[in-house]
Amino acid sequence: MNNPELKPVVKPVLKPLVIKIGGAILEKESALSALFSVIAQLKNKQVVLVHGGGCVVDKMLAQAGFTTEKIQGLRVTPKEQIALISGVLAGTVNKAIVATANSMGLAAVGLSLNDGDMISCTLSQQNLGQVGVPQSNNSKLLDTLLKTNFLPVISSIGALDNGDLVNVNADDAAVAICQLLNAELLLLTDVNGVKGADGQYLASLNAEQAQQLIKQGVIAGGMTAKVNAALYAAQQLRRSIAVASWQSPEQISQLLDGVGVGTQIQPN
Numbered sequence: 001m002n003n004p005e006l007k008p009v010v011k012p013v014l015k016p017l018v019i020k021i022g023g024a025i026l027e028k029e030s031a032l033s034a035l036f037s038v039i040a041q042l043k044n045k046q047v048v049l050v051h052g053g054g055c056v057v058d059k060m061l062a063q064a065g066f067t068t069e070k071i072q073g074l075r076v077t078p079k080e081q082i083a084l085i086s087g088v089l090a091g092t093v094n095k096a097i098v099a100t101a102n103s104m105g106l107a108a109v110g111l112s113l114n115d116g117d118m119i120s121c122t123l124s125q126q127n128l129g130q131v132g133v134p135q136s137n138n139s140k141l142l143d144t145l146l147k148t149n150f151l152p153v154i155s156s157i158g159a160l161d162n163g164d165l166v167n168v169n170a171d172d173a174a175v176a177i178c179q180l181l182n183a184e185l186l187l188l189t190d191v192n193g194v195k196g197a198d199g200q201y202l203a204s205l206n207a208e209q210a211q212q213l214i215k216q217g218v219i220a221g222g223m224t225a226k227v228n229a230a231l232y233a234a235q236q237l238r239r240s241i242a243v244a245s246w247q248s249p250e251q252i253s254q255l256l257d258g259v260g261v262g263t264q265i266q267p268n
């Protein structure tokens with residue numbers, strides 16, 4: 001029917017959604033498929049997946065006879081370990097996630113931070129070895145993939161200007177990708193959010209409270225890196241960032257509808 005009174009519907013331009021998943025999701029078989037089922041149902045939403053894989057790296061390093069140390073959740077990365085770490089994250093882990101997504105009909109493409117010059121990295125000044133600090137650089141590749149309905153799946157391996165590979169914490173990598181696309185950001189982990197001193201999940205957390213909880217050791221390990229990354233993102237983007245669980249992927253739709261799930265990390 002051709003009704004002249006019906007004006008074409010102008011669709012609002014929605015921000016892309018960057019979802020970060022920690023490596024532990026790979027150890028729970030059904031969780032990754034459940035997440036992809038939810039992503040497949042997000043109509044008209046461009047999604048980018050950034051993944052970690054720290055627990056897989058832990059295992060592979062141990063198998064190779066290396067010891068590993070983390071400072072505030074960041075892995076000290078000696079030069080002799082970067083080949084193995086990048087092989088695990090940009091290879092084994094990235095390819096496994098892409099293959100699962102593709103087996104479910106999502107057109108996933110596996111990438112790392114340096115592909116298409118998306119993210120540039122500088123060497124961390126915190127004596128962590130080959131650890132990179134990411135900076136958003138060029139969105140052309142992701143814009144192209146998203147426009148053509150691909151699902152980019154990005155590992156947190158980056159490169160310095162001189163071409164050396166660096167290991168980037170995956171929460172920091174997700175923040176840089178989020179800045180690159182001016183996207184929404186969701187940090188999904190293996191717990192329902194950030195716990196406070198009483199062991200209960202916090203609905204919201206600001207910088208001052210976070211510093212206190214880190215000092216007290218209530219926020220520790222990988223959660224320290226995640227909270228620091230989320231605080232930086234909240235500050236830069238001037239909005240709250242959710243830390244929630246990939247064990248309940250149905251929360252993603254609720255989050256997109258503005259329902260506060262998990263812990264909302266607040267800007268100052």
Ligand SMILES: Nc1ncnc2c1ncn2[C@@H]1O[C@H](COP(=O)(O)OP(=O)(O)O)[C@@H](O)[C@H]1O
Binds near residue numbers: 189219
């Ligand atoms: N205050 C806290 N609240 C919740 N989890 C915490 C807290 N402090 C430390 N953790 C630990 O942080 C883990 C999540 O960090 P991490 O393992 O690095 O996740 P991911 O791999 O998803 O980035 C949780 O499984 C939990 O053991």
Ligand SMILES: CC(=O)N[C@@H](CCC(=O)OP(=O)(O)O)C(=O)O
Binds near residue numbers: 052057131132169171
């Ligand atoms: C520098 C640094 O800490 N890099 C991380 C990258 C992977 C990661 O962040 O994995 P999760 O998200 O699963 O923790 C590491 O080597 O473990």
